[in-house]
Amino acid sequence: MIRSIITIMLCLALDGVKAQSVQAPAPKNIHSPQVATDGTVTFRFLAPTAQKVMLIMDDGKPRPMVKDTGGVWNFSANFAPDIYRYTFSVDGNVLPDPNNPDIKPLFKRALGQSLVQVHGPANLSWELKDVPHGVLSQHFFKSKIVGDDRDMRVYTPPGYDPKRKEPYPVFYLFHGLTDETSAWTTAGRENIIMDNLIAEGKAKPMIIINTLGYGAPEMFEPGTGQRTPAAYKKNEELFMAEVFEEAIPMVEKLYNVGKTKEYRAVCGLSMGGGQSLDAGLNHPDVFDYVGSFSPAVILLDPDYTKAFPKLDESLNTKLKLVWIAIGKDDYLTPSVRKYIDWLHTKNIKFEYKETEGVHSYQVWRRYLTEFAPLLFKNK
Incomplete structure (x- = not known):
């Protein structure tokens, strides 16, 4: 009996040694990037x-x-x-x-x-520097127009005073297709760029609003097959309604911002660039400044007379600035050049530039750095 017990104990001990000998190696600590x-x-x-x-x-x-x-x-x-x-x-x-x-x-x-x-030299606008910093906030709300729960990101400049006598100008900055409201801060470094520009006296202190750019978010549901011209049209129409009927009133209720057009600017990149042209050129009574980075005008109605039904040279007296830019190697450049030619036929005054670069935040950060100082010079 004793021999049997000893034999069992030895077998268990040997099995334990064997188990330890084949134990999986510890995961590697990968340093990337x-x-x-x-x-x-x-x-x-x-x-x-x-x-x-x-x-x-x-x-x-x-x-x-x-x-x-x-x-x-x-x-x-x-x-x-x-x-x-x-x-x-x-x-x-x-x-x-x-x-x-x-x-x-x-x-x-x-x-x-x-x-x-x-990292590079300190003169790069997106490098973090020892300057006063603004505040990033996030607001959640129910959109009655779109029918979903969504958010809005807000940048308030350093020293923002909700009781300041002079209201702050407000800059509505739209994201691109597949992005969400944080894109302009995570990849665009919007807040760092603005902190640096304001500290250097190059840009006026302003509030920036990043809205969710989808009026038809069901386009992104797996297996729905909703990426169609009709879906994009619905997306644009409901997004415009959400901006004018929900986002702008909410911002003017929550923040000390001007409520007339001279206090408002709108801009965006890619899908948001097309949306900013839609919002700004079709509503010159709401905005004074319109910017568009690598605009996806292909997502608007291909018949520009339908997408911009009231556009004529009277716009030149209603807007202070229309600014459009795109990278030379951007896949949207051919369509944007066609749109630029169409604007010329309507005798619209605007600034247009093509720079080196592709469809990327490398060009859009630089555009924001150049565009923001052009806004609200008298505020």
Whole structure:
């Protein structure tokens, strides 16, 4: 009996030793992205069984990654000082960097786009500096027009005084397709840019409003197949109604802002750029300043006389500024050039520029830096 007990105990002990010997190794601590002082960025992704991993950046060109003996895929290159969006394509599945907490969320998607910053000189407007900083706030509300619960992001400038005698000017800044209300702060660095411009005396203290740009959010429900011209038309019509009937009245109730057109500006990027043209050019009684970065005019009615039914040269006396810009290598540039030609036929006065760059926040941050100082010069 004693021998049997000893035998069982020895077997259990040996089994324990065996179990310890085959224990799974501890997970690897992957450092990604790693930014060197010379601007070299190394991206890493652990996927030992993957067949192909690609790095996808703002220019849309897949960059092949190389797997090391530990199953970690790597890509290194030198980048100019800026902030870059990126994801990994792992055997066709697109994912953000799981080792990087800096991310730009996407609307109605669990995953977003990772962000990496290569720091540069202090004169870059999006570099964090030792200056007074404004406040970012988030408001939630029920949209009776769209029928959903949504949010609004608000930037108030440093030293904002809700009781100031002179009301603050307000700048409505729209995001792009697939983005949500935080995009202009996460990827656009809107608040940091404004803090720096105000501290340098280049821009007037102003309040910035980031609204949710969807009047038909059901377009993003999986499997609905709602990305149609009719859906985009509904999206635009209901979004415009939500801006004028809900967002603007809410802002004027909550904040010390001017309630006449000389206190209002509107601008946006991509989808939001088309929306800002719709809002500003079709409502010159509401806004004095209109900006548009890489506008997706293709999402509006292809017949511009229907999209802008009252547009004529009388607009030139009603608006103080119409400012449009796009990157030369942006995929929307051909459609924007056609729209610019159409504006010329209507004798509309506007500023237009094409710069280096693609459809990315690298150009839009620079446009915001240039556009914001043009606003509210007399306020």
